Every structure is written in C-alpha cells, then in structure tokens.
Amino acid sequence: MSRTTFDIEKELERAVQYHRAGELEKARQLYEKILIVLPDHPDALHLSGLIAHGEGKTGTAINLIGKAIQSSPEIPSYYSSLGDLFQGQGNLDRAIPCYRQALKLNPKDIDLHSKLGNIFRDQSKLEEASYYYQKALELRPDLAGPYYNMANVLKDQGRLQDAVALYRKAIALDPDYAEAYNNMGNAFKMYYNLEEAIACYQKAVSLSPAYAQAYDNLGVAFQDQGRIREAISCYEKALQLDPGFVKAHSDLLFCMHYDPACGPQAFFDEAVTWWRRHAVSKTGRFTFGDRTGQHGRLRIGYVSPDFRDHSVSHFFLPLLLAHDRNELEIFCYADVRRPDQMTARIRKLSDHYRSTVGLTDDRVAEQIHEDRIDILIDLAGHTANNRLMVFARKPAPVQVTWLGYPDTTGMPVMDYRLTDEIADPAGESEKYHSETLLRMRNGFLCYAPPDGAPDISSLPALQTGHITFGSFNNLPKMNEKVIEVWSNILNQTPGSSLLLKSKQFADESTKQRYMNLFLQNQIPAGRIIMLSRTESVLEHLALYNRVDIGLDPFPYSGTTTTCEALWMCVPVITLRGDRHSSRVGASILTRMGLRQLITASDDEYVARAVELATDLDRLRKLRDGMRERIMESNLCDSESFARSVEELYRQISVKDQICKDK
Numbered sequence: 001m002s003r004t005t006f007d008i009e010k011e012l013e014r015a016v017q018y019h020r021a022g023e024l025e026k027a028r029q030l031y032e033k034i035l036i037v038l039p040d041h042p043d044a045l046h047l048s049g050l051i052a053h054g055e056g057k058t059g060t061a062i063n064l065i066g067k068a069i070q071s072s073p074e075i076p077s078y079y080s081s082l083g084d085l086f087q088g089q090g091n092l093d094r095a096i097p098c099y100r101q102a103l104k105l106n107p108k109d110i111d112l113h114s115k116l117g118n119i120f121r122d123q124s125k126l127e128e129a130s131y132y133y134q135k136a137l138e139l140r141p142d143l144a145g146p147y148y149n150m151a152n153v154l155k156d157q158g159r160l161q162d163a164v165a166l167y168r169k170a171i172a173l174d175p176d177y178a179e180a181y182n183n184m185g186n187a188f189k190m191y192y193n194l195e196e197a198i199a200c201y202q203k204a205v206s207l208s209p210a211y212a213q214a215y216d217n218l219g220v221a222f223q224d225q226g227r228i229r230e231a232i233s234c235y236e237k238a239l240q241l242d243p244g245f246v247k248a249h250s251d252l253l254f255c256m257h258y259d260p261a262c263g264p265q266a267f268f269d270e271a272v273t274w275w276r277r278h279a280v281s282k283t284g285r286f287t288f289g290d291r292t293g294q295h296g297r298l299r300i301g302y303v304s305p306d307f308r309d310h311s312v313s314h315f316f317l318p319l320l321l322a323h324d325r326n327e328l329e330i331f332c333y334a335d336v337r338r339p340d341q342m343t344a345r346i347r348k349l350s351d352h353y354r355s356t357v358g359l360t361d362d363r364v365a366e367q368i369h370e371d372r373i374d375i376l377i378d379l380a381g382h383t384a385n386n387r388l389m390v391f392a393r394k395p396a397p398v399q400v401t402w403l404g405y406p407d408t409t410g411m412p413v414m415d416y417r418l419t420d421e422i423a424d425p426a427g428e429s430e431k432y433h434s435e436t437l438l439r440m441r442n443g444f445l446c447y448a449p450p451d452g453a454p455d456i457s458s459l460p461a462l463q464t465g466h467i468t469f470g471s472f473n474n475l476p477k478m479n480e481k482v483i484e485v486w487s488n489i490l491n492q493t494p495g496s497s498l499l500l501k502s503k504q505f506a507d508e509s510t511k512q513r514y515m516n517l518f519l520q521n522q523i524p525a526g527r528i529i530m531l532s533r534t535e536s537v538l539e540h541l542a543l544y545n546r547v548d549i550g551l552d553p554f555p556y557s558g559t560t561t562t563c564e565a566l567w568m569c570v571p572v573i574t575l576r577g578d579r580h581s582s583r584v585g586a587s588i589l590t591r592m593g594l595r596q597l598i599t600a601s602d603d604e605y606v607a608r609a610v611e612l613a614t615d616l617d618r619l620r621k622l623r624d625g626m627r628e629r630i631m632e633s634n635l636c637d638s639e640s641f642a643r644s645v646e647e648l649y650r651q652i653s654v655k656d657q658i659c660k661d662k
Helices: 008-021 024-037 042-054 058-071 076-088 092-105 110-122 126-139 144-156 160-173 178-190 194-207 212-224 228-241 246-256 264-282 311-322 341-349 361-370 388-392 460-464 480-492 508-520 537-546 560-567 584-591 602-613 616-623 626-632 638-661
Strands: 298-304 328-334 352-355 375-378 398-401 416-419 436-439 468-471 497-501 528-531 549-551 572-575
Touching (some): 008 024, 008 042, 042 058, 042 076, 058 076, 076 092, 110 126, 126 144, 144 160, 178 194, 178 212, 194 508, 228 246, 298 311, 298 638, 311 341, 328 341, 375 638, 398 638, 416 638, 460 468, 460 616, 468 537, 480 497, 480 508, 480 602, 508 528, 537 560, 549 560, 549 602, 560 584, 572 584, 572 602
Parallel strands (some): 298 328, 375 398, 468 497, 468 549, 497 528, 549 572
C-alpha cells in the first residue's frame, strides 16, 4: 500500500474517531494499516498501545508506546501513558521517571503533578507528594482538585485542622465534590470528632449514592460510636454497591464480633463467603520444591500493618526478642505508613525488614516468594489494613494466622491458626475454622510489661471511701447488654462508681449516648466517669490507680487492657463465652492463677463483682503481690513462649515436607 493511495493523516483522523466512539476494533485495524505504511508513526503506535492496554495486553502496550517515544521523544503524553502502564503494574520505579520526563516537557501540566504526588503519597513519601501537589495548586488555584490533594497529605501528616481547612476550600470551589466530603470525614474521625465525620460521610453519599467507600467509612464511624447494627448496615450497603470491595467485607467481618446477636457460625459462614467472593481466584500462582531447611535455618515471615505503637506489636515483640536466630531467619513485611519508635525497634531486631507500603498484593506476594519463606505468619486477620489478599496468593508453602484477629480467616490456604485450649477448646472450635488449630500448651499470648510503669497505689477505695469499677476497653465492646450488666453491679453496690476510658469519648455526642444508656438503667450521670485518650502510656497506666476492680466487656473481651490492669494490680472479672473473642480473658486469668475471676453467666458475673466489692480485705489481699505473680507466670516468660512457638514451626514444616514427599 503506497502513501499515494492511502492518506495517513485522513485515516488517522478516522481511527481516532472510532477510538473515541468506543469502536476499538475498527480503530485498531486502521492503526495497523497506518503502521504498515509508516512503521514508526508515533501517534498510531501510541494509540495502538492504549488499545492493547485496554485489552489486557500490557507487555504489547509498553512495547508500542516505547516505540512511539523512540520515534518522537518530545511528546509528553507518550511518557505519561507509559507511566500509567508501569504504575498499573505496581512498577513505580519505572513509572516515576516517565512522569518526570513528561513533566519536564510540559511543566504546567497539573495532572502530571497530581500523578507524581499520588504515587509518593501512596508510598507515604509525604514531603515529595506535598511538593508536587503544591506545584499543582500554584498553577491552578481556581481548581478544587489541587486543594483536595494537598489536604490529603496534611491529613496523612496528622495536621488535621489544616487538612479540614483545605477540604473546605475544595468544596467551596466544587460544592458537589463527594470525595472531598468523604476525606474530610476521615480527618474528623482521626481526632474522634465522630459527629462531624458522620455528617461528612452522609453528605458524600447524598451527592454520590453509589459511593461505596463513603458507606464503608460511615460504617467505621458508627462502629466507633458503638452503633453496631447501623455500622453493619453500612458495610452491607457498600458491598451491595461494590460486591468486590474487599476492605468493606473485612470491616463487616470484624464488626460482627461486636454484635452479641452474631455467633461462631455466622462468623465462619461470612468468612467463607469473603474467601469465595474475593480470594479463591488468586490461588495457584506459586509452586514450591523440596526446600524446607535448604537455607540452614527456617525462614519465617511476619506480615502486619501494626509494627508500630499498637497492641499487636506489644505482644509480638517478646517473641521477636526471644527467637533463636541459630534456628530461624526472621523477615518482617510491614505496611506501616507512619513509623515510630516501635517500628524502628522491630526493624532493628529483624534479619530482614521489608516495607510493603504502596506495593500491590501481587508485588508483595512475589517478594515473599523470592525470599523463599518457609512459614508465613499473618498478624492481622480481617482487621484494618490487612494483607490477606497476599496470603490468598499462597506465596509460602505454609501459612499461619495468629494474634491480631480473634477468629478464622475463612481461607483454606491459611493452613494453621495459633491458639490455646481455653480460648478454643478442643471439640468446640474446629468446625468454625478453615484453619487447623494449633493449641499452645501455656497459652497463645506473651505479655511484655511496659518499661517504667507507675508504682502501685494502695487500694483506691481506702482513700475514696467507695468502690470504683473500671474498664479501659475499646468503646464498641461496650454494647447495651454490657451496660445493663454493669448497671446491675452498680445498683447492687451503693455509692460505687464506674470509670470508663476510651478514645471515642473525645466525641461529646458519643459520651452523651453512653450516658443515656446508663440513665436508662437507673444509673445517674454522677456515678459514671468517662475519659478519652491520654498523652502518654504512663498517664494511661496511672489511671488504673483509681480503679479497684476491672470489668471485662463481653462477648468481645479485652486483651491488652486486661494485661495492663493486672500489671497495675487491678483484678479483672471476665465472662467466658462461646467464642475465642469472649475467652481471651479466661485464658489470661487462668495463666495468672486467677480462675476465681472467671464467670460463666451474667448472674455469676454480677455476683462475683458485688462479692469482691463488699469484701475490701479480700480485695486488698488479691491485689497484693499481683505484679510479682505476673512476672513469675508463663504469661511473661518470653523464652519459654518462643521455644513453644519454634517447636510448632518445626513440627508444621516437617509435616508440610512429608505432604510434599507423598
């Protein structure tokens, strides 16, 4: 075909019209005809690459657009398109230079500034993100988008009031900006102004009724307020709008544990649904040879978003410190966006520390497989920012879940779950788990008491003249049944008070809601003390010196709070229930030799609290020496705990090898 009989520019115009109209096959055929006549035609190469990308042929698309750049290296849109392809692959190291070159050729393109800012924000490189967003803002101060992007960085930096101010500017320029309302809600929620957060989310969904993410965030805010049924309805709405919304489905699963109406069968059924809907299609990618022990040491990988000042890390750290490095090589895969001193400590104690921030699930799974991990440990389950979709890809031959989540993941590719006989009694729990349960002989937790904890006061009632009950648990655990039972205790112990501490009490409307719940149970406001977050851990612990008796919520009992209370010599009464989350208190107290504080019914729970409150001599004796008993118990024996965990690792690695040999 000669150029005399084929007008390239005219045919290119026709092809572009087809392309814009969505008639991609006709467009592709014309681009191919152009390239037969002129193989290095840059626009035909570029546009053919875009069609190939839309068809899922990313390698072909990269090749075509790369040729377009070779033909006309001065066109910024080619570099931008190539950057989009690399970013879609999660290959940010190749995407960033493409965008920068495009920006060099067209320095006033605010979309390019925004793309680079988004990449750096996803990587938690907030200073770099701020630089590009600020440039976009300077170029177009009349547009809402740059204010929104800059507000997102300020929110991530914890500059929440500044972030809200910029969200408001974005909304002033674009009153229908649903995303700005949604993220402004996130900023309000971060400093527990929950009523404002809820108003923002509700505005977002009124502007964009199909906005699944806003419904999910609204659910989290309702959950923080203890409005569990409303939270569940929001998560279900998010999933109705977007059935593939993995985070919303995990949020739903986690929230169900706060609902007394949900039980083990409901948790299991929903977890299996999560697996079938989101994860089952991801399996089968990786293969493993006979490699256990090839490295001389077992390679153990721990995966968590909580390698920071978080409860998970405070229970993980004793194990990490005590691991036998002659036997194990430790890899930590951390999705930590705001590292702190605990992050630095864990990094230092790891043989290998990999930040997974901004990486796709595929890329994280590939890294784990490249590291030739023998046993991969999940520390998050269905909690926030989990990486269960990495585990769905089965990048390690043996996978285990432990610590961060009180239930099954629902994933058959998760081989084991670490627990103990009290939290998950043999014969009762197996049918509700997709994992094989590995019960640790001396409990599944190891507690590391905080350094520099305050001294223990004498029994507070001796100074105040009345008993003070207390609970410092996360507010959603305090459901209406818990309030009713606690009110019953207060009604049977005249003059007593209840000290509650939870970060959500920073929100006045939430405080009032809970005060009303107590009033409905004939408890006047003067007997309830509600405190929110303290400035430091030591201030938090010092508040236990105001508490005579701790009350554990149900059916979702405390873990860190129970250990802290006991360390501060406050006995904790727990109600043993029908699921792991309601048996953790029983597990801890059993290991402390405090079985007398474990109850089996509402009535027994109330009776035990009243009995203890009316016998100050017994209460004083129970508190005396409690810290020493904790230190001498196996709850704090990190060396013994580590050896038990390592023995389990060896057993399951051998079992896995036997299965492969067969």
